[in-house]
Amino acid sequence: xxxxxxSLVLIMTIACNNAQQQKQMNYRTTGNIERIDPALDAIxxxxxxxxxxxxxxxxxxxxxxxxxEQMLLFSDVPANSIYKxxxxxxxxxxxxxxxxxxxxxxxxxxxxxNGLLLDNNGNLVLCQHGNRQMARMEAAxxxxxxxxxVLADRYDGKRLNSPNDAVYNSKGDLxxxxxxxxxxxxxxxxxxxxxPFNGVYRVSPNGDITLLTDRISRxxxxxxxxxxxxxxxxxxxxxxxxxxxxxxxxxxxxxxxFYSATNERExxxxxxxGLKISKNGTVFASGPGGVWIFNRKGSVLGKIRLDEAAxxxxxxxxxxxxxxxxxxxxxxxxxx
Numbered sequence: 172x173x174x175x176x177x178s179l180v181l182i183m184t185i186a187c188n189n190a191q192q193q194k195q196m197n198y199r200t201t202g203n204i205e206r207i208d209p210a211l212d213a214i215x216x217x218x219x220x221x222x223x224x225x226x227x228x229x230x231x232x233x234x235x236x237x238x239x240e241q242m243l244l245f246s247d248v249p250a251n252s253i254y255k256x257x258x259x260x261x262x263x264x265x266x267x268x269x270x271x272x273x274x275x276x277x278x279x280x281x282x283x284x285n286g287l288l289l290d291n292n293g294n295l296v297l298c299q300h301g302n303r304q305m306a307r308m309e310a311a312x313x314x315x316x317x318x319x320x321v322l323a324d325r326y327d328g329k330r331l332n333s334p335n336d337a338v339y340n341s342k343g344d345l346x347x348x349x350x351x352x353x354x355x356x357x358x359x360x361x362x363x364x365x366x367p368f369n370g371v372y373r374v375s376p377n378g379d380i381t382l383l384t385d386r387i388s389r390x391x392x393x394x395x396x397x398x399x400x401x402x403x404x405x406x407x408x409x410x411x412x413x414x415x416x417x418x419x420x421x422x423x424x425x426x427x428x429f430y431s432a433t434n435e436r437e438x439x440x441x442x443x444x445g446l447k448i449s450k451n452g453t454v455f456a457s458g459p460g461g462v463w464i465f466n467r468k469g470s471v472l473g474k475i476r477l478d479e480a481a482x483x484x485x486x487x488x489x490x491x492x493x494x495x496x497x498x499x500x501x502x503x504x505x506x507x
Contacts, residue, residue: 172476182485186334188441190199190442191251191389193297194501196261198222198223198224198503199222199223200220200221200222200223200228200501201221201223201460201477201478201497201500201504201507202216202221202475202477202478203475204219204473204474205474205475205476206473207471207472207473207474208466208470208471208472208473210463210466210472211405211472211473212407212471213250213507214453214464214472214478214507215464215475215504215505215507216505216507217304219504219506220504221475221477221495221497221502221503221504221505221506222452222502222504223483223501223502224256224261224262224501224502224503225254225256225261225262225501226499226500227499228247228250228254228263228499228501229247229248229249229251229499230247230248230281230482230498230499231245231246231247231249231254231283231482231496231497231498231499231500231501232245232246232247232248232286232330232482232483232496232497233245233246233248233284233285233286233287233298233336233448233482233483233496233500234287234445234483234484234485234494234496235287235288235289235410235444235485236324236485236487236488236492237289237312237489239293239312240257240313241257241258241313242255242256242257242334243256243257243484243485243494244265244287244295245287245494245496245501246270246283246284246285246286246287247283247413248270248281248282248283248284248285248300248422249280249281249282249283250283250384251267251269251270251271251277251282251283251284251301251388252265252266252267252268252269252283253265253266253267253269253283253284253287253297253315254374255499257476258418262501265315265385266308266315266316266317267317268282268283268317268395269283269284269285269297269299270282270283270284270285270297270298270299270300270301270302270353271299271300271302272301272302273301273302273303273315273457277301277440278355278363279300279333279353279354279355280355280357281300281302281313281333281352281353281357282300282301282353283299283300283301284297284298284300284450285297285298285299285300285333285334285335285336285337285352286298286334286335286336286337286347286445286453286483287299287351288337288338288339290307290333290343290345290402291339291341291343292338293312293316294307294308294484295307295308295312295315296308296322296332296337296339296345297319297345298333298335298336298337298347298354299319299334299351300333300334300335300352301333302319303324303330303331303333303334303353304321304322304323304324304331304334305321305322305323305324305334305337305345305347305374306319306320306321306322307319322374322378322471323345323346323347323374323378324382324492326366326370326372326380326382327366328476329365329366329417330365330366331339331349331366332349332350332353332354332366333351333352333354334347334348334349334362335347335348335349335352335390335391335392336348336354336391336392336393336445336483337393338394338395338402340395340399340419340479341399342376343376344373344374344375344376344419345374345385345400346371346372346373346374346393346402346419347371347372347374347391347393347403348369348370348371348372348390348391348392349366349369349370349371349372349390350369350381350389350390350391350407350472353371363416364501365400368385369385369387369388369389369390370382370384370385370390371383371384371385371387371390371393371402371404371417372381373419373422378391380465381423382413382422382423383417383418383419383421383423383424384422384424384425384426385416386425386426386457387404387406387415387426388406388408388410388411389406389407389411390404390405390406390445391404391405391406391407391442391443391445392404392405392444392445392446392457392483393405393446394446394447394448394454395419396448396452396467397448397450397451397452397467399419400418401416401417401419402416402417402418402419403415403416403417403429403446403448403454403456404416404417404419404426405443405444405445405446405457405458406443407442407443407444408442409442410433410437411431411433412431412432412433412435412436412442412443412458412459413427413428413429413430413431413432413433413443414430414446414454414456414465414469415427415428415429415433416429418424418430429465429469430465430471431468432459432463433457435459436458436460439459439460439461439466440459440460440479440480441457441459441460441477441480441481441482442457442458442459442480443456443458443459444457444458444481444482444483445457445482445483445484445496446483446484447484447485447486448467449486451492452467453465453466453467453472454466454467455484455486455493456484457480457482457483457484457495457496458481458482460474460476460477461474461475461476461481462474462481462493462495463476463485475493475494475495476506477497477502479497479498479499479500480497480498481495481496481497481498482496482497482498483495483496484496490506491505491506491507492504493507495505
C-alpha cells in the first residue's frame with residue numbers, strides 16, 4: 172500500500188505543479204495587431220497577442236530587460252518606484268525611491284525614474300525626474316539600494332529639466348533627452364525651469380556634456396540604429412508628433428524628419444514616446460494608438476493597437492520578446 176500511496180502523492184503533486192504553471196501562463200490579452208506591410212509577417216506571427224503580465228500602476232515607463240537576472244525592470248513614475256517582473260515571481264517592488272530622493276515632499280506629479288538602462292559595465296542607470304539628473308545606482312543589481320552617483324545634472328551651469336530616456340553607444344558615451352515632464356507644471360513656463368530649451372545631450376566617459384540639438388520641442392525616446400551613425404529621437408509634442416534622425420557626432424546639426432504622425436493621431440491615446448531598435452534595424456516605437464513598427468527607411472510595417480497609451484518598449488536579449496509599458500499595464504508580445 173505504501174508504494175501505491177507514494178505514487179498517488181507524486182502524481183497529485185506533479186498535476187498540481189502543472190496546473191499552477193498553466194495558470195501562470197494564462198495571461199489576459201489586450202489590443203490587436205494591424206498588418207500594413209507583408210514584411211511584418213517575418214517579425215510578428217499572425218496569432219501573436221499582447222499579454223498583460225503586470226498591472227495596477229499609475230504610469231508605467233522605462234522597461235529594461237536584464238538578461239543576467241532574467242527580469243524586467245520598469246518605472247512607475249508618479250509612485251517614485253521601480254518594479255521588477257519575472258516569469259517565476261511576477262511583479263515585485265525593486266527600488267524606491269527611484270527618481271526623487273529629497274527630504275521635502277516633491278512638487279512634481281512625476282518625481283520617479285523614467286528611462287532605465289545598463290551602462291557598458293552592467294550598472295543600472297536611471298533618468299531621474301525628481302532629482303533632475305542622469306544617475307547610476309551604486310549597488311549590485313541583485314541587491315538594489317537607493318544610492319546614486321550623478322552622471323549629469325547641469326548644462327552651462329543650469330539645472331537640467333527632467334531627463335527622460337537614454338542610450339549608450341559602444342564607446343561608453345551616454346545620450347539622453349531632457350523634456351520638462353518631471354517639473355511641477357510639466358511645461359516650458361514652469362518657474363523651476365532653468366534652461367530655455369529642451370535638449371538632446373551627449374555625456375562622454377569623462378563627464379563632459381555636449382548639447383547635440385535644442386531643435387526638437389519635446390525630445391523623448393532615443394535609440395541608435397545599427398552602426399551607431401544615427402540616433403532616432405521621438406518628439407512627444409502634440410503639434411509635432413514626429414520621429415527625427417539626429418547625428419550623434421555633430422553638435423548643433425539640424426535633425427531630419429524620419430516620420431510624422433501629427434495628422435494620424437486623431438482619436439488615439441498616446442504620442443511618440445519611448446522606442447527601441449533591433450539589431451537588424453527594425454524600429455518599435457510607442458506612438459498614437461499603441462506601438463508603431465518601422466523599417467529603417469521609415470516605412471510603417473504595422474502597429475500593435477492598444478486601448479491605453481503606450482509609453483515605452485524593451486526587447487529581450489534574443490529579440491524574441493517585446494515588452495511594452497502601457498499606462499497601468501505592462502505587456503508582452505512574442506516576436507519571430
